[in-house]
Amino acid sequence: MKKVLIVTKIGKNYGALLQAYALKCAIESLNCNVQILNYALPSTVSTYEPYPKITGFKSMRRFLAGLGTYRFQKRSIKKFLSFRDEYFNFTKEYHNFEELLQDPPEAQIYFTGSDQVWNPLINFDEAYYLMFAPENTVRASYAASLGISQIPEKYLSEFQKRLKNITFRSVRESSSRELLLGMNICSSVHIDPTLLLKSEQYNKLSANIEIKRPFILLYFLIMPSSPEQYIKELKTLYPDHLIVNLHGDLGTKRIGDVQIADAGPKEFLSLIRDSEAVVTSSFHGTIFSIIFHRPFLSFLPQGTGGRILDLLDGLCLSDQIIFSPNQIEKLKNELPYNEIDVVIEKKQQDAFKYLKKVVMASKRTD
Numbered sequence: 315m316k317k318v319l320i321v322t323k324i325g326k327n328y329g330a331l332l333q334a335y336a337l338k339c340a341i342e343s344l345n346c347n348v349q350i351l352n353y354a355l356p357s358t359v360s361t362y363e364p365y366p367k368i369t370g371f372k373s374m375r376r377f378l379a380g381l382g383t384y385r386f387q388k389r390s391i392k393k394f395l396s397f398r399d400e401y402f403n404f405t406k407e408y409h410n411f412e413e414l415l416q417d418p419p420e421a422q423i424y425f426t427g428s429d430q431v432w433n434p435l436i437n438f439d440e441a442y443y444l445m446f447a448p449e450n451t452v453r454a455s456y457a458a459s460l461g462i463s464q465i466p467e468k469y470l471s472e473f474q475k476r477l478k479n480i481t482f483r484s485v486r487e488s489s490s491r492e493l494l495l496g497m498n499i500c501s502s503v504h505i506d507p508t509l510l511l512k513s514e515q516y517n518k519l520s521a522n523i524e525i526k527r528p529f530i531l532l533y534f535l536i537m538p539s540s541p542e543q544y545i546k547e548l549k550t551l552y553p554d555h556l557i558v559n560l561h562g563d564l565g566t567k568r569i570g571d572v573q574i575a576d577a578g579p580k581e582f583l584s585l586i587r588d589s590e591a592v593v594t595s596s597f598h599g600t601i602f603s604i605i606f607h608r609p610f611l612s613f614l615p616q617g618t619g620g621r622i623l624d625l626l627d628g629l630c631l632s633d634q635i636i637f638s639p640n641q642i643e644k645l646k647n648e649l650p651y652n653e654i655d656v657v658i659e660k661k662q663q664d665a666f667k668y669l670k671k672v673v674m675a676s677k678r679t680d
Contacts (some may be wrong), residue, residue, distance in 0.1 A: 326362050349403045352407045423675075452676045
């Protein structure tokens with residue numbers, strides 16, 4: 315059985331933990347022993363704190379906005395940590411790249427991916443480029459995301475050097491492949507790790523939240539302008555339904571009928587699965603709406619909306635993107651999920667073919 319190490323972001327974020335879980339499960343299905351790097355950077359550790367550190371006006375505003383949800387945030391954090399403990403086979407804790415270099419976790423294959431691990435504007439840490447992996451090992455990415463359209467000049471030379479250190483390169487967006495190709499760096503495009511698993515596998519993982527009436531789920535990482543107008547249109551379209559607002563951030567605005575600020579990854583899954591429809595600005599909120607065959611609409615957040623657009627274009631679902639309240643009626647669009655499942659299944663086959671190729675490239679086993 316081959317040892318595999320996954321290097322990914324493990325902050326308090328539904329998508330981050332669920333994509334790490336999904337990639338781990340996918341690689342384990344190839345008869346591998348998989349660990350996840352417990353990389354406790356300050357930027358990661360801080361996401362598990364119920365209040366942000368106050369460093370200026372913006373953080374003070376978020377602190378004040380979140381005062382009313384403190385006890386709920388603590389419960390949510392506990393659920394996230396419990397999920398990690400239950401499903402992640404962690405290495406020992408590392409706090410910086412120097413510690414990794416001095417005592418790297420042992421593996422035959424090292425994977426990095428997925429969400430924005432190669433965005434130098436967020437974090438240019440060498441660990442996400444597998445610069446600590448020993449020479450005689452296989453280094454690969456899976457569905458690595460850049461999240462930007464150009465690499466800033468000051469990072470460019472080092473960025474190219476780091477990517478050429480990786481044996482197998484897989485990215486999530488077509489735009490990322492084109493960007494790398496312009497640097498004479500080849501890569502392949504594969505689906506987000508969360509799409510590697512079936513809805514049945516997520517059903518087993520979910521934990522129910524009882525809501526007494528049919529409901530529409532709102533999940534906004536970035537709130538649209540005039541959210542009250544969207545609520546008004548939803549109430550017109552679904553007069554007998556509750557509007558449930560899943561808080562995506564400490565400072566999430568309180569809108570709708572029901573506020574949920576204490577969900578963990580398992581509850582996140584069940585809320586999407588059990589909703590009548592979903593309205594979201596989240597990439598993974600969009601993905602899980604598709605996995606669970608929910609009617610949905612997606613906003614494109616400024617700066618990071620390209621990944622949602624790329625996803626929906628690839629599934630012929632770009633009509634589910636909205637820009638104003640008067641488009642809410644598109645929730646009633648009948649979505650061709652049978653056809654979409656066929657497309658996703660083909661993409662899954664391509665992804666597993668790539669993962670098998672990476673695993674087979676390592677000659678060593680335990």
